[in-house]
Amino acid sequence: MKAEHEFFAVDQVPWTYAGNGITQRVLSEGPEDNLTRIARWAPGTTTDEVIRHEYFEEVYLLEGSLTDLTLRKTFSAGQYAARRPGMPHGPYSTEEGCTMLEIRHPAG
Template sequence: MKNEREFFPSGRDEWVDAGGGVAERVLSHGPDGMLTRLARWAPGTTTDAGVIRHEYVEEVYLLEGELTDLTLQQTFRAGDYACRPPGMPHGPYTTRTGCTMLEIRY
């Protein structure tokens, strides 16, 4: 289970460096790896891990900016959404302008 949190102003917390040009604000997390966060990718960020697969469900909603999937050669923009079951291949990614996304893992 995730930690319990009633409504709070999410903008009060500082952005924390998550590495690789990504900063995050963790909104909620649990001991089993569940996570809800805001992730902000700096302009010019590119993932270098190749195609990504993980063991959890991941939901991503782009709040602002753009993100390009280099495998699909497709650019996604604010308002676009993805839901990835465990093992689903995605990425690698790049962003020319930067982006901010809501990411939920369970």
């Protein structure tokens, strides 16, 4: 189970490096892939592989745009995705960079 939080200023949570040109503000986390974060992809960030994971994932694009290279589609601020465990997605690239709210839930 995630920790309980009352409203707090998100800008007081430090950005940490998550790898591959991505920084994150982890807002809440718990065991078994239970995570809420804001992820910021730097301009020019590209991933190389199709992604599959064991958790349910929700993503809401807050700023910028993200291109799914497999689908050859670009998604922009205001768009939302919900992915079941094992659902293939990506690889991705972003020319201008993007910021997203990502929520992960354990499978099952």
